[in-house]
Amino acid sequence: MVAPNGARRTKADHPALPVTIAETVETAHACHKAGAGALHAHVRDEEQRHVLDAGRYRELIEEMALKVPDMEVQITTEAVGRYAPEEQRDLVRALRPKSVSIALKEMLSDGEQDQARRFYHWTEEAGVAVQHILYAAAELQRLFELCDSGVLPDAPLQLLFVLGRYAKDQKSAPQDLDPFLEGLAQRRSRSQEIDWAVCAFGAAETKCLEYAASHGGKARVGFENSLWNADGSVAKDNAERVAEVAARIGL
Numbered sequence: 001m002v003a004p005n006g007a008r009r010t011k012a013d014h015p016a017l018p019v020t021i022a023e024t025v026e027t028a029h030a031c032h033k034a035g036a037g038a039l040h041a042h043v044r045d046e047e048q049r050h051v052l053d054a055g056r057y058r059e060l061i062e063e064m065a066l067k068v069p070d071m072e073v074q075i076t077t078e079a080v081g082r083y084a085p086e087e088q089r090d091l092v093r094a095l096r097p098k099s100v101s102i103a104l105k106e107m108l109s110d111g112e113q114d115q116a117r118r119f120y121h122w123t124e125e126a127g128v129a130v131q132h133i134l135y136a137a138a139e140l141q142r143l144f145e146l147c148d149s150g151v152l153p154d155a156p157l158q159l160l161f162v163l164g165r166y167a168k169d170q171k172s173a174p175q176d177l178d179p180f181l182e183g184l185a186q187r188r189s190r191s192q193e194i195d196w197a198v199c200a201f202g203a204a205e206t207k208c209l210e211y212a213a214s215h216g217g218k219a220r221v222g223f224e225n226s227l228w229n230a231d232g233s234v235a236k237d238n239a240e241r242v243a244e245v246a247a248r249i250g251l
Contacts, residue, residue, distance in 0.1 A: 002031040003040040003199065004238040006224025007050035007080045016237040017223050019044045021056065025063045028071055030239040031222075035246030038072035039064065040101065040220060052083050054094040061097065074099035074131065079106045086110070089119045096126055101160060103133040104143055117151045124153040131158040131197075135165055137179035144187055156193035160220065163208050164201035172200040174211035181215060199225045206230040206245055213249035221245045 004027045005018050018024040021043065028039045043056040057075050064073050075097045077088035085107050092100055100123075107116050123130050134140050140159070146152045161180045164172025177198060184194065197218035200208035205226035209219040222238050230248070235241045 001038040001040050001074070001197065001218070001220040002028070002036040002238055002242050003220050003222035003224035004028070004031065005042050005044070005222075007042055007076075007078050009223060010048045014223060014227055014234070018238075019048045021060045021063060024060060025067050027238050028064060029068045030237070031242045032068050032071045034239040034242040035251045036071070036221075036242045038074060038099075039068075040074050040076065040222070040224070042076055042078070042224070050078065050080050050082075052077060052087060052091045054091055057091075057095055057097070072099060073097070074101055076101045077106070078103065079109075084110060085112065085116070089115070092119075092123065092128060097128060099129045099131070101131040101133055103135075104139055104146075105135070113151060120151065121153050124155050129158060131160050133160045133162060134180070135162045137183045140180055140183040144183075147192065154192075156195065159194060159196040161196060161198050161212075161217075162201075163198060164204075167201070169202070171202040172204050172208050174204070174208050176200075177208065177212055177215070177217075201225045203228040203232060205241075206248060209245050210248050219245055219249060 004024065009017055011017055011019060018027040024041060041060055042050055043053055043060055045051045061073050064071060077091055077100060079088065088107065132143055134143065161177060163176040164170050197220050198209060198212035199220040203226065205221065205228065207230065209221060213219060221241050227234050229235050229244055
């Protein structure tokens, strides 16, 4: 999966970072040819600010269906300090996307666990695939507790482990994955199917994704998390990052 822009970086950070729908679709097409099977999509307003806008997302999904039909589109509900859980839920209900990433701690940040339970069970019934974003091993354990208590539906899990987001200078390292792997190992006695992936901030992105792949995980790569190739050079564009990682993990 390619994450070509994220919520925070702009063209001031890299001129090839896509901010319009047309640019995002063009980038997705290039990344698909380079080896990416899915797009993790953020949409921006005219000032390049991240927005949870159902209309903009709908336009992006429609354009992707026309121009890159074989590439899955995953939207995000990322709050970036601007959006409440209710607004995040409203976006998903209005759009009914095939796939969405949701940070567990953001969805539970208002303490409305009953609202979260109804929402997560609705996504399962509506056929909306939720990838749960987790920033620490403690969040993984919390997620398992929510599964056991029925807040999350009894269904296969899609997880994204985020490495380096809260590290000094947002620098990740392969061993940052180990606590998550330990948490997964403790859960192996259960029959629940778990599909997991990794994204990693900073110049060690490639090494982290190689490490994840060697342990059975999937990779999310792109300018949302890192601008750098494995040799420390700044990548020309997202497709270059995808190509490098795809080659390293044998795709």
